Amino acid sequence: MVYLAASIVCSVLVSVLLKIARGQNIPIAQAVAVNYIVAVVLTMLVLKPDLSNPAAFLPTWWLFAALGVLLPSVFVIMGKAVDTVGIVKSDAAQRLSLFLPVAASFVIFGETLNEGRLTGIVLAFAALFCLLWKSEKTKKNAKLPQQIGLLLGVWAGYGVIDILFKQLAKSGTAFSGNLLIAFCLAGILMFGYLFAKSTKWTKEGIIGGILLGGLNFLNIVTYISAHQAMSDNPTMVFAGMNMGVIVLGTLVGALAFKEKISNINAAGISVALAAIACLFYWEEMRAWFDHLF
Template identity: 80%
Template structure:
């Protein structure tokens, strides 16, 4: 549980950093690129991956290869989706990617669909719609087909990354090495993208990248740690992470950035808490109410 809570906090702090970065006109692409350099350094220093036997990574080569491509690609797709379809639709697509890893928990990981988890999942989706409900302040530019394609890319990208992290957590002691290779590949691709478009580097972009890298490293490692500790209940990690981030993010946005919470958003927070309670403590709830 502590790993999951730490991952939720780091994820929200990343969003806070990105929101501040926009106000300070920090180039997000530069920050993302530098972030992978920091992530590689921290992986070497903290996780100390065993690189003495390269063959140990062969059975899971497809994991770090897929993550190496998807991690920077989803950042780019998310940025384009925000430009074309707006923040509201893009954020909704990212959070609703929860559907894919939850479906994978039952279809691929052999998890049983219990009564409590079914109720929790239903409540989780109700809460997602409530928390993401915002009035749109104008028409978005771009063709409908292009918008739909970008939003589908965000939805599928984040969902598949969640599933791949679950698989990475199952690789045991080799996960640190796999994570290192994924970060290296992601960094190479991101820097290739930045140089291809002729990015002019700034001090703010580098500093923002260092902070982003530290938070992202903690977020990913604690998230994988949660999957390893709770390996028999991946749904709890998938749903708990997504709901926790949205609830905490909504509260932080209202308190720190004075963002308005509508009555529907407030209802979503309550439903989200109920969903998490059902996912984690359904047996205790049934005993408490005698049902």
């Protein structure tokens, strides 16, 4: 449980860092690029991936290429979403993205669709609709299309990344090796983009990137450790992680940054929690209701 709590905290702290980036003059693109250097170094030191057989990674080159593009792109989108829309909605949209790989599990990977998953997916789309809802007053905001686009980008981007990682897992290659190559490609792409723009590097961007890389890696390592420590109950890790981030992100956004959410937005967060509960605890909830009534 300690690893799970640490992973939740690290995930929300990433959003907090992205939220304060503008106020601290931290260029998000620079921070994301430096983040991948830190992630590569920590992956080598901590996870110690087996690179003795490079040919084993060749069959999945297209997956690495896709991840190399998506990882930095979605990170930048997430940064802009947190800055524009806020931590509450951005974190909720990110966690709702888990329903895309769930849908892919029976559409692409041949798993069986049960009542719990179907109910969860329907509720997830309802929650996403509530999160994107704007009041009549805010609908006049010129930035509304941009805000909706950013939230949809976070949702779709993280969902596709999860699907790609699941496909990589099916290939039989080691997770740490997959992670290392994806980080390397993402870093190369970000640095290539920044150098092409003749970016003037700042100490704020570098320091922000180091912090971002450390938090991002800690999030991954503690999440993996939580799965290892609670190997007999993986659903607790999945559900706990997603619910924990939504709840903590909501509290931090509302209390620390005074983010305002409408009643419909708040309902969307509640529906998101219900959707995750249906996905992971459908059978338990049915048994409880049968016993109760």
